[in-house]
Amino acid sequence: MEYQSFLVVRKELMKYKILILAALITMCTNSTESSTEQRVVSLSTTHTEIIQTLGGENLLVGIDSFSESELPIEKIDAFTVTADELVNLNPDLVIVAFDFNGIIDGLEALNLNYVLLPPARNFDEVYTQIMEIGNLINKSEESIDLVSEMENDVAEIIENFSAQNVKVFHEIGYTYGIYTVNENSFIGEIYNLLGVDNIANFKEDPFGSGYPEFSEEEILMANPNLIIVGHSDYLNKDLSTRVGWEEITAIQSGNLFFLDENLANNWGTNTVDLLNTLSEVTQSQEDPGVVYSNQYSDEIQNSSVFQNNILYLVLFILIGLISYSRTRTKQKEKV
Numbered sequence: 001m002e003y004q005s006f007l008v009v010r011k012e013l014m015k016y017k018i019l020i021l022a023a024l025i026t027m028c029t030n031s032t033e034s035s036t037e038q039r040v041v042s043l044s045t046t047h048t049e050i051i052q053t054l055g056g057e058n059l060l061v062g063i064d065s066f067s068e069s070e071l072p073i074e075k076i077d078a079f080t081v082t083a084d085e086l087v088n089l090n091p092d093l094v095i096v097a098f099d100f101n102g103i104i105d106g107l108e109a110l111n112l113n114y115v116l117l118p119p120a121r122n123f124d125e126v127y128t129q130i131m132e133i134g135n136l137i138n139k140s141e142e143s144i145d146l147v148s149e150m151e152n153d154v155a156e157i158i159e160n161f162s163a164q165n166v167k168v169f170h171e172i173g174y175t176y177g178i179y180t181v182n183e184n185s186f187i188g189e190i191y192n193l194l195g196v197d198n199i200a201n202f203k204e205d206p207f208g209s210g211y212p213e214f215s216e217e218e219i220l221m222a223n224p225n226l227i228i229v230g231h232s233d234y235l236n237k238d239l240s241t242r243v244g245w246e247e248i249t250a251i252q253s254g255n256l257f258f259l260d261e262n263l264a265n266n267w268g269t270n271t272v273d274l275l276n277t278l279s280e281v282t283q284s285q286e287d288p289g290v291v292y293s294n295q296y297s298d299e300i301q302n303s304s305v306f307q308n309n310i311l312y313l314v315l316f317i318l319i320g321l322i323s324y325s326r327t328r329t330k331q332k333e334k335v
Helices: 002-034 045-053 083-089 100-109 123-136 140-160 186-194 216-222 249-253 261-265 271-284 292-334
Strands: 040-042 060-064 074-076 093-096 114-116 167-173 226-229 256-258
Touching: 040 045, 045 060, 045 123, 045 292, 060 083, 074 083, 083 100, 093 100, 093 123, 100 114, 123 140, 140 271, 140 292, 167 186, 167 216, 186 271, 226 249, 226 271, 261 271, 271 292
Parallel strands: 040 060, 040 093, 060 074, 093 114, 167 226, 226 256
Antiparallel strands: none
């Protein structure tokens, strides 16, 4: 009987050892992913922000000059940099949003691994790019969680939107001609999702960019009751000084909003903040500020810490069970 009891205890002990080994392998795998030696260069502010939100900022060895980071990461002029200049950074991956200065041909000629992720035109493309970056930097689970959070928030913002009879003109350029957004642009899609009447929604764009040129006559004729300016090249914030504009309903009622240029030009994690801002401005002309982007970053980081703590807890419990089994074994041997 004593020998049989010993075999039972020994069998249980082997189970615990296997469980501990599995836990250790999991912990080592997570540790490897977080401290991987992968070297990433991001030539896009949008994708830099995505990587930072997913908790992969430590992988970055080079970022575009408009990106922000507290880490000592080399800043790069994405408009003029060449592939030859990136070689010194020894990147495993280069992320680009535009093919400036023949960068793509240069990367291919040097056999440098790269991915081209152009500006997203809708939320589905935003989600796809986040998932793709997550896969590339070993942050797949984080990207899945992030996309899920964004989808829920987008649905909630749209559901709570209540403004009616809003006719908007959204200006993205003025100095070299008046440029706006149509239904093929990301901002144009936001207005469509909110049910807002964008006066340039069906304006044809010969280049298919989603940003057609618009004449002052067309604006005056459409007479929008809300004007949103999403650029910084205006000559004067007082749009009533433009000839004839003092007659526009939006100008007369003061329904004029200057959108933060960084928020307007990025299409990553802060797209929910862009949607929220346009939603609130359209309803009450109040700027809600950046809320969601910061929240996502905190949630991703806290989630990673929680997962690590769970692994350590499992390991602690298993060690305790082994100690208990050994004590039981010794007691039986004495008996």
